[in-house]
Amino acid sequence: MGSKTSLGHLALHFRPGERALAVRFFELLGARVQEFPNKFSDEPLYIIAMDSADPDRADNIIYLFALKPAQLELERAIAESLGANTAEPHPVLRDFLEQRAQWPESYLHFGLHFSDLGQLEAAVLGLRKEMESDPAFAARIQSMQVLKARGEEGDIEIDDRMAASLVFSEAEDYAYGRHGVQVHVRTNLFATGIDMFGSVVELDYVFTGPGRERNAFNSLIS
Structure with a gap:
């Protein structure tokens, strides 16, 4: 018997206060977006059904919610250490960004x-x-x-x-x-x-x- 496993979901995160822009991206792709309260955050949770004609399945969906404060603090420390968004970023960061852009x-x-x-x-x-x-x-x-x-x-x-x-x-x-x-x-x-x-x-x-x-x-x- 072959596998009946499917890709269930992908969890994505938006920066606090920027949910409208992130949601708009998926709306432009034709997805169906539903908003729900999030008991762990003042920002809502979104369930994005990529197949908008069949939106209530348990797979083929994306969860979209706000970044946690702990990750935001971690990334601030990483950015400061690597000189992100400065005129002289760390060489490893510069090389990474240049190659990924290409x-x-x-x-x-x-x-x-x-x-x-x-x-x-x-x-x-x-x-x-x-x-x-x-x-x-x-x-x-x-x-x-x-x-x-x-x-x-x-x-x-x-x-x-x-x-x-x-x-x-x-x-x-x-x-x-x-x-x-x-x-x-x-x-x-x-x-x-x-x-x-x-x-x-x-x-x-x-x-x-x-x-x-x-x-x-x-x-x-x-």
Whole structure:
């Protein structure tokens, strides 16, 4: 009998007082967001259902809540020790930040898979529109790396779809596995670990069908 285990949830944290910006990010991705009281904090707890059409499952969800005071104090000490946000940061911090800016997907990140390419494109366009209209939101998106799909030679459907896309037609680089697109969003709207280092969110979609068996999710990358 095969495994029926699924990815249950991911816990993310926002800085106290910044919940509206963090929640807005996921709303723009098309998720359903529910707010609940949090007995451990003055800030609420959010349950984010990434599949908004089926929001009451016990898996495929994100818990979003405020960073604890103990972590905030720890990070202040780390930032001071490493010279974060100064003209002369510690060399190890400088090198880390420079390489992650160049290769965001190679560091700790989480991926959100879209079953419909149009919905992924709508999410990216929504993020871009929000960045244009809200400087406070835009300041928290450090970069957005767009990688288009590459099919096997002669896969006209993928080539035509990429050429017609408002998101991927201008992309110069390809995703790492065949038949898929990737968008890497680097942001400090929320934390997956150490808040001062921000987070990377990958948005992806994979074309399927005969001849498209090789992709980044079946260990046949080429």
